[in-house]
Amino acid sequence: MTGVRVAAAVLLLLVVSCLASLTGGREPGLVIYSSVGVAPAVVAAYVRETGRPATVLAMPGGMLLARVSAEAHHPRWDVVWFEGDDGAVALDRAALLAHGVVADLDWTPTGRALLPVDGSYEVTGFTLAGVFLSRRDRARMPRSWDDVMAAARVGMANPALSGPAYPLLAGMMALNGGWPAGQTALRRMVAGGLLVGPSNPSVLVALRAGRIGTAIVQSTAAMALARANSDYVVDIPAPAFILPAVAAVAADRPSARRQEAEAFLRFLMRPDIQSWRMRLPGAERLFWPVTARPTQPDLPDAGGLVLSHPDPEVWGPLQAEVTGWFQQEIMR
Amino acid sequence: MSGTRRLVGAVGSCGPSVLFGTVIAISFLYPLTRFLVLPLMPDWAPLSGLGGASRPGLSSGALWNTLRLSVEAGLLVIPPGLLAGFLLERRRWRGAGLLSAALWGVFLMPSYLLTMGWQIVVAAPFLADGAAGRLFYGEAGIVALLTVKGLAFSSVTARAGWHAVGADMDAASRVHVPAAWRRAWLTLRLLLPVAGSMFMVQMVAASQDFGIAATLGAQAHMPLVIYAIYQNLSTVPLDFTQAARLSWVLVLLALAALAVQARLGRRDAMAADRLRHCPGMVPCGRGTAVLAWALTVGVMLAGVAVPLLALAVKAAGDTGAGDDLLIDGDGWRGIGLSLRYAFVSAVFSVVLAALILGGRMRAGGSGRVVARMLLWLTSANMAVPGVMLGAAYVIAFNGRVLSLYGTPALLILAYTASHLPIAIRFLDAPFAHLHRGLGEAARVHGVSLTRRVERIYVPLLLRRLTWAWGMVFVTLFFELPLSEILYPAGSAPLGVRLLSLDDTLHYGAEARLALVGMGICLAVTAAAIALVPRVVAGSEMERTQRRGRLGNAGAVEQENV
Numbered sequence: 080m081t082g083v084r085v086a087a088a089v090l091l092l093l094v095v096s097c098l099a100s101l102t103g104g105r106e107p108g109l110v111i112y113s114s115v116g117v118a119p120a121v122v123a124a125y126v127r128e129t130g131r132p133a134t135v136l137a138m139p140g141g142m143l144l145a146r147v148s149a150e151a152h153h154p155r156w157d158v159v160w161f162e163g164d165d166g167a168v169a170l171d172r173a174a175l176l177a178h179g180v181v182a183d184l185d186w187t188p189t190g191r192a193l194l195p196v197d198g199s200y201e202v203t204g205f206t207l208a209g210v211f212l213s214r215r216d217r218a219r220m221p222r223s224w225d226d227v228m229a230a231a232r233v234g235m236a237n238p239a240l241s242g243p244a245y246p247l248l249a250g251m252m253a254l255n256g257g258w259p260a261g262q263t264a265l266r267r268m269v270a271g272g273l274l275v276g277p278s279n280p281s282v283l284v285a286l287r288a289g290r291i292g293t294a295i296v297q298s299t300a301a302m303a304l305a306r307a308n309s310d311y312v313v314d315i316p317a318p319a320f321i322l323p324a325v326a327a328v329a330a331d332r333p334s335a336r337r338q339e340a341e342a343f344l345r346f347l348m349r350p351d352i353q354s355w356r357m358r359l360p361g362a363e364r365l366f367w368p369v370t371a372r373p374t375q376p377d378l379p380d381a382g383g384l385v386l387s388h389p390d391p392e393v394w395g396p397l398q399a400e401v402t403g404w405f406q407q408e409i410m411r
Numbered sequence: 412m413s414g415t416r417r418l419v420g421a422v423g424s425c426g427p428s429v430l431f432g433t434v435i436a437i438s439f440l441y442p443l444t445r446f447l448v449l450p451l452m453p454d455w456a457p458l459s460g461l462g463g464a465s466r467p468g469l470s471s472g473a474l475w476n477t478l479r480l481s482v483e484a485g486l487l488v489i490p491p492g493l494l495a496g497f498l499l500e501r502r503r504w505r506g507a508g509l510l511s512a513a514l515w516g517v518f519l520m521p522s523y524l525l526t527m528g529w530q531i532v533v534a535a536p537f538l539a540d541g542a543a544g545r546l547f548y549g550e551a552g553i554v555a556l557l558t559v560k561g562l563a564f565s566s567v568t569a570r571a572g573w574h575a576v577g578a579d580m581d582a583a584s585r586v587h588v589p590a591a592w593r594r595a596w597l598t599l600r601l602l603l604p605v606a607g608s609m610f611m612v613q614m615v616a617a618s619q620d621f622g623i624a625a626t627l628g629a630q631a632h633m634p635l636v637i638y639a640i641y642q643n644l645s646t647v648p649l650d651f652t653q654a655a656r657l658s659w660v661l662v663l664l665a666l667a668a669l670a671v672q673a674r675l676g677r678r679d680a681m682a683a684d685r686l687r688h689c690p691g692m693v694p695c696g697r698g699t700a701v702l703a704w705a706l707t708v709g710v711m712l713a714g715v716a717v718p719l720l721a722l723a724v725k726a727a728g729d730t731g732a733g734d735d736l737l738i739d740g741d742g743w744r745g746i747g748l749s750l751r752y753a754f755v756s757a758v759f760s761v762v763l764a765a766l767i768l769g770g771r772m773r774a775g776g777s778g779r780v781v782a783r784m785l786l787w788l789t790s791a792n793m794a795v796p797g798v799m800l801g802a803a804y805v806i807a808f809n810g811r812v813l814s815l816y817g818t819p820a821l822l823i824l825a826y827t828a829s830h831l832p833i834a835i836r837f838l839d840a841p842f843a844h845l846h847r848g849l850g851e852a853a854r855v856h857g858v859s860l861t862r863r864v865e866r867i868y869v870p871l872l873l874r875r876l877t878w879a880w881g882m883v884f885v886t887l888f889f890e891l892p893l894s895e896i897l898y899p900a901g902s903a904p905l906g907v908r909l910l911s912l913d914d915t916l917h918y919g920a921e922a923r924l925a926l927v928g929m930g931i932c933l934a935v936t937a938a939a940i941a942l943v944p945r946v947v948a949g950s951e952m953e954r955t956q957r958r959g960r961l962g963n964a965g966a967v968e969q970e971n972v
Contacts (some may be wrong), residue, residue, distance in 0.1 A: 086947045101748070102820060135901070136901060142645050145645045145649045155816070277630075
């Protein structure tokens, strides 16, 4: 055999083995698209316990919704788990979510109020879409929405990229007359030097660098930073906008996969798994549960907060229009 | 064995046209056509649950920014590009090798890593709040990086131009034009088509550069068309039709530039035909030497050393984001996936390119026509940026037929299709220089196609084929836009992993992963380029020598008989 033939045979062997390992390797099993930071750890625990394969695809919330929309009725996912029920309602309106996935659990009153009538998604807990995180040395710290909207050098995340930012924007709009009347308040903030970062962490970086004085960010990120560094202080405004984390199952998947997906949702809501999530290191443990058990030991009682929940049935279908306007006018 | 030979013979005689036609139709024509007709047929867009109604018109800000920045980068690249070409083609000096190496380094450095390196530098407290920070996070920074990135390709064009302005012209102008400034002016006028060509190529490259637009452009809040297309495909609100409209702008810009370049190239070739003698290499004068070293050091620092050093410092230091100084499992997995994806796709690209270019050499007229058509089609594909091809693939391969979206097969197909033109461009000249008579003579003497490939074509082209593979491999290893749009669930290649670390501000982990990835990629490429031709050629030589010895022994035996 000549050198060329040997080389060709070796090359062929390498190509075939690469192709085999790329295409026929580990079966992805249950595919979960998630923007929730703790998802990889939870999925790993699920795989450990059940022995069944599962793959998590972590991405920012805006990107997740776009990818799910692009895949449309030929989904590659079985479960989506992200923050913001407006997005879930929009996906449900496009008939992408399976109905009747909500299990009968010991829901708290807040939790029960957050559940959709058609059972198209399950609420796995909630955080607050926007709390005020300021440097302690700031001369005048904003305490209310009126303060923050009039203040200079405020930062928030871009709702086109960051999942939690749209419910925050919707809440701010709702406080100022809804859509499109609320545009005026946002324009006022732009005039005051509103900084829009691609994500909550990038807004925090701007705060630490001193480019802004106050960040309106998700409660998890704000509380984690304030607990780690006493130079920063968190103010929970009244009202504070509820940001539910939601999990849903793909409508257009075979029934066996749907059953597996629903089993994952049941796993996610088990009290021991929720307790375990509350003990994990990092900001992700700082969520309020929506079931009576377990209780969150590390956060103020939700009953003592003034909470508001912009109606996802109103704001969900408006998401494309509102975010498009934000991209066009505020990001310019 | 005879069956294989018959199969190869059959494929050799008529198969390629059908095979390549099918490949081109599936990988280019069908997806791109389906995507680009969306402005006319919006119903062909996939269901956009969060898309709402498509916004009419084009984003004027992004269009104006893209046009302005591309033109600026196109103009800025001409002086250093011409100087680099002049120094490498017309002057003998000790730093020529270093300048070549620096330009290769710039060519191979992914633009998002180049940007990231400079972002780390500019983040230094004494720069961040000053004029340097403001300039970097603005038009000046983007144009500067685009210019540095474009210098590698522009200098290749410039070298060809300086080569074409031959020694005869130099001698004639020295005799007939006494004033030195007028001689310089004449030379510059002769180089005008080359400068035009450089401008066009750089303008297209700058308008399609995703890495800089997605990092610096996005952070500087400077919308650019290429990133606007990506945003329309991957963020809320989703708008495939608007992405297709914006894509038309880039395609038309690129096609116009390619047409102008082709016209300038013809003028250039006509000028070169008239010139007989290649220019000689003259030693550098003192002034030129200073200029040469300044350019070399500048390119080396701006395009390679500073970004790499910044990455290395960041990789070794405390990141403040809770990273440890190791690469995590996802990082290693990304490197492993990129190695395999890039290896397979680079092999496919080079083999397809070789088969297409080989078809051009065939005796039959029809094969040559088809090969030329395929060549033209794949060259036209250079006008298609990766983001656009990715968008086209999402639409084309996410239905009931050819349901490949989200599979490794589609990513390999996309990688292969997007890099086939590069492989063709690289191998075009070596194939054109092959004397057709070699193969013809062997064919007339009854040597089969397999034997001809094995004994004639592969030994002659092996080194170039390996280099082409290496070049495609390196660019695919760090590929970003296609990977971002098409990567299968749970299998994020290196580029996606790096950008994800960048988004979550884990700069230290990103820098470490990038550096380790670069090291592994360059080691694999260097090993392949150094070893493959040597091993194959060594084995061939050994075989020939053995046959020679056997032949001699046979001759001696015959004499004895």
